[in-house]
Every structure is written in structure tokens, then in C-alpha cells.
Amino acid sequence: xxxxxxxxxxxxxxxxxxxxxxxxxxxxxxxxxxxxxxxxxxxxxxxxxxxxxxxxxxxxxxxxxxxxxxxxxxxxxxxxxxxxxxxxxxxxxxxxxxxxxxxxxxxxxxxxxx
Amino acid sequence: xxxxxxxxxxxxxxxxxxxxxxxxxxxxxxxxxxxxxxxxxxxxxxxxxxxxxxxxxxxxxxxxxxxxxxxxxxxxxxxxxxxxxxxxxxxxxxxxxxxxxxxxxxxxxxxxx
Numbered sequence: 378x379x380x381x382x383x384x385x386x387x388x389x390x391x392x393x394x395x396x397x398x399x400x401x402x403x404x405x406x407x408x409x410x411x412x413x414x415x416x417x418x419x420x421x422x423x424x425x426x427x428x429x430x431x432x433x434x435x436x437x438x439x440x441x442x443x444x445x446x447x448x449x450x451x452x453x454x455x456x457x458x459x460x461x462x463x464x465x466x467x468x469x470x471x472x473x474x475x476x477x478x479x480x481x482x483x484x485x486x487x488x489x490x491x
Numbered sequence: 492x493x494x495x496x497x498x499x500x501x502x503x504x505x506x507x508x509x510x511x512x513x514x515x516x517x518x519x520x521x522x523x524x525x526x527x528x529x530x531x532x533x534x535x536x537x538x539x540x541x542x543x544x545x546x547x548x549x550x551x552x553x554x555x556x557x558x559x560x561x562x563x564x565x566x567x568x569x570x571x572x573x574x575x576x577x578x579x580x581x582x583x584x585x586x587x588x589x590x591x592x593x594x595x596x597x598x599x600x601x602x603x604x
Contacts, residue, residue, distance in 0.1 A: 413595075420597045421595040426591065477522045477524075477593070481533065484534075
């Protein structure tokens with residue numbers, strides 16, 4: 378079955394340090410990959426996507442992600458973390474043949490420590 | 492645009508009662524999705540519509556759940572009768588055109604006692 382995996386339930390990082398939230402995929406064909414963020418008591422917010430083209434995609438709030446086909450990864454990164462980045466992050470994909478249906482990973486709770 | 496609008500934001504009801512959740516998608520979007528989020532099961536797709544037509548309802552947990560989209564600007568998710576295990580946050584999302592990403596509403600927190 379096609380899926381995305383977020384191997385870390387929790388990531389802690391000090392403010393000002395670089396952050397990485399990991400995502401690996403098992404998707405046939407050319408995957409469409411996404412990152413979403415969820416702040417407490419809020420809906421999910423779209424951060425960025427990879428459809429085709431440059432492997433490095435830039436998104437909202439200074440986040441970026443690199444599509445790595447050989448490692449089947451799509452890790453989310455930010456050069457300098459802010460306390461306000463603390464939230465729940467979801468990796469997701471659209472599989473071929475499913476039109477617009479997104480399948481989400483289990484989520485990673487990011488905590489940025491002041 | 493105001494984004495995806497959901498109502499009510501919070502709903503507390505007793506077991507056995509009917510619950511109706513409402514969603515207004517972003518104008519011009521032709522896809523609408525209903526999700527449920529719980530700690531135990533994470534984020535689950537319940538059903539989605541394209542041009543007001545249900546495309547995939549395989550995520551609807553059982554016959555107590557039903558969803559409709561009578562027009563492009565309105566959808567409902569109904570639970571009848573409700574049970575405590577239906578307690579969750581229900582999200583509506585929409586997407587459209589060449590945009591594959593979905594835009595989520597603020598959610599409805601449902602508590603069934």
C-alpha cells in the first residue's frame with residue numbers, strides 16, 4: 378500500500394537552530410508531496426508542495442523541503458527555528474489515480490525551545 | 492476570500508441525537524473533502540466531492556454518517572444517531588483548478604456524551 382511515514386512523533390529544537398522534520402514516502406509513479414502545519418485548535422495550513430521541477434521547494438514562513446527520489450524522502454527544513462514554529466506537522470501525498478485525494482502521515486510535533 | 496467556513500465550531504450533544512455539520516468551501520473550488528481527526532486514529536478522509544458529486548465515500552465509518560453537497564457553496568455531514576465514539580474534530584477542506592493543495596476550515600469539535 379502507498380504511504381508516507383513520519384518516523385519521529387516529537388522533535389525538539391532550540392530557537393535559532395536549524396530544524397528538520399522527516400518524511401519518507403512509498404508511492405508509485407511520480408508522487409505529489411505536501412507539507413501541512415496545524416497550530417493548536419486550528420485547521421491544517423498548507424506550507425508547500427512538490428509536483429514536478431526543482432527538487433528544492435520553498436514555502437510559507439521560511440520553510441523549504443527537498444524531494445530526494447533516491448532516498449524516497451521529502452524532509453521539511455528551516456534554517457533558523459522560531460518559538461512560533463512549534464506546531465504539529467503533517468506530510469501528505471496524492472497517489473496516481475486518486476484525483477485530489479490526500480493521504481496524510483501520522484504527524485510530527487515540533488517544539489522550539491526558547 | 493474568507494477561506495473555508497465551518498459551523499458550528501463546537502457541538503456538544505447527547506448520544507442518540509442527530510448532528511449536522513456545515514461547510515462552505517472557497518468560492519470557485521470544485522473539490523470538497525470531509526475529514527475526521529482523533530488522537531487515536533489521526534486524520535481520516537471520510538468522503539470527497541467533485542462538482543457536487545460524491546466521488547469516494549469509502550472512509551465513511553458506517554451508515555449513521557451521511558454527507559450531501561446540494562450546490563457548489565454548501566455541504567453537510569450528518570450523524571444520526573450520534574455515539575460517544577464519534578467525538579472528534581471534523582474538518583472540511585476544498586481545492587480547485589490547477590491547485591492540488593487543499594485548504595482547510597477551522598474544524599468542528601464534536602463531543603457526544
